[in-house]
Amino acid sequence: MKIEETILNNVSRVKLEGRFDANTSDAVEKFIRERIEKGRSQFVLNMENVSFISSAGLRVVIIIARELRNEHQGDLHIAVLQPSVKRVFEISGLNNILKIFDDEETATKAFSK
């Protein structure tokens, strides 16, 4: 799993590439937690290049989003889901709970509103 970050207007845009499964989910969680500990509370998770997600990946998304909302007055926006990944979000119902956007810029700007 490749993880890259850019920051714009205090929003941390984290771009993932590869599988988001039990083998890679810990690294993603650690990456984001390190930034939360440094004071970041607004995240965009760009999943355009995430080819597969399992419940292990969803668990990290849920836990991080919950913590940002409940403890840091922040949030986690999801940007760009491949069809197979979008299906997993829909089956789990997360598409109704998390904010999902068609592109990273819109997901970022949504924090300004």
Place this chain on the structure above:
Amino acid sequence: MKQSYDFPADTAVLEKIGKLATDAGSNAGFNDIEIGDIQLALDEVCTNTIIHGLKNDPSRTFQVVLQWDSGEIEIQIHESGEPFDPLDLDDPKLENIMEEQSAGGLGLYFLRELMDEADFRIGRDGVKTWRIVKRKP
């Protein structure tokens, strides 16, 4: 067609297992959505096996047996790990998923939702076997 593979209990093997699932699903004539379902279901079972059954110990192994015909695929996963009955877990309450303590249980929920059959048994020799089946409508 039948293929059998042995894997160490290491989550690094999940990517290769995923490829086996997509190849077998494609060969059996499933569409992209169905192939994705098969891949996810197998990933969830294997993850459960590696982490809960075999405690992430790469010196221990499990076996994946894929068997398919046109329009049907059956996958069995055999392991001799810790006693654990995954069917003891309740499905997560999806409407409360953001409040659930561990966000766990989703894996088995996907299994039941995406596959036509999913069962688990423990043989007399202590070998635990998952069996998952998907058929074209």
